Amino acid sequence: MKQYKEGVRGIAAPFEKEAIANYKSAIERGFALKGYSEWLIRAHHELFQLDPSQLSYKEEQAAVSSEWDSTSKLLSKDEYKDLKFAVDSNSEANTVREASKLLGKNTEDLGALMALATIHHAKNEPGLSEIILTRALKSSPNEPAIFHNLGIIYLERGDLREALASFEKANELDSKHLPTVQSLASIYLKYFDYKRAYEILKPMKSKIYEGLSRSTTHQLEMANGLGVASANVGENDEALSNYDKVLKVDGQNTSVLLNKTILLAERIKSKDKATEVLNKLKFLADDRDMQQKVRYLEGQISQLKD
Structure with missing residues (x-):
């Protein structure tokens, strides 16, 4: 079974590399031309699934809404x-x-x-x-x-x-x-x-x-x-x-607590500080998506050196 899985991975690897290269090229071209579209979002997510190291993105939350200027x-x-x-x-x-x-x-x-x-x-x-x-x-x-x-x-x-x-x-x-x-x-x-x-x-x-x-x-x-x-x-x-x-x-803004945890855990690599912020987030996380992110970050933090 192990040999079978390795064989499948070996066959898929060249196609995966080509897909990564294509997505990366398309994203770069989209940014250069300001070709913002749902396809660009999808390409970004697909590339993240294939090889997260190709992107700076770490699943942070950053929604900003537009607002009419009432002058x-x-x-x-x-x-x-x-x-x-x-x-x-x-x-x-x-x-x-x-x-x-x-x-x-x-x-x-x-x-x-x-x-x-x-x-x-x-x-x-x-x-x-x-x-x-x-x-x-x-x-x-x-x-x-x-x-x-x-x-x-x-x-x-x-x-x-x-x-x-x-x-x-x-x-x-x-x-x-x-x-x-x-x-x-x-x-x-x-x-x-x-x-x-x-x-x-x-x-x-x-x-x-x-x-x-x-x-x-x-x-x-x-x-x-x-x-x-x-x-x-x-x-x-x-x-x-x-x-x-x-x-x-x-202090209870879960999006910012999540982003700060990601920063400390995956960019700065500070185990103690990341754990401290994550503990606050765990207490406030009240939806399934956020709870899944908390569990993922717990795994990432556990791999950091003390």
Whole structure:
């Protein structure tokens, strides 16, 4: 039986090597062309199953969601006080009334147009939002929030390539526009493009951590995403620092505890520290998938030297 299995492995080995080479080449080409697709995710997972050493990925969790920019900064001006209250109250009637007053004075009022686009997006009326944003773009072609929100509409429509182009244009106009950074990071991390995720998130580190708390969900996601991206480009100390900052305000975040355990066990190779974090995760792991990851990491840690 042993000889039979060895014989089968011997026959399969050349095909496996070819598959590994093909997957690796396809992934590299996909990243180079920004050809993000479900196939790229599948190729990444297949390559991980065949030969994990070909990838930096260690099964970390790094989901970052995209978020509509309600342009609260723009609407914070005194002239928009009533309009902002209407938008924040999610009142279509009041938003339309206040926006109409402003547009009666200036048909190109950016705050009024963005408020109308926001309220229609909230009501799941992307077509109307897109029409209003396109109108706003004619008079404010350098406003990143317009391109970002158009990108959100394209993304929700399933047009990833168009969304990416719109987000990139917004980032080109203002590289510090946090909603755009968040949206780009969500795409890069979803498709395992850690280099681009790191490059887009790192310059925003101080802004991401400004006012970080358990309630700032999107900032927590970005901070964790920066940690995962850092680890996957070889910046282990930076990754550890990011995880620790998140855990300081959200100590029961299982995704971050998992990522920190992976970092300590599989990258830094610190048995004692990895065990300490894993014990916290074991106590909090309440679903089958996380429990399986805990068992796997227990096995990995047991093989580390004391």
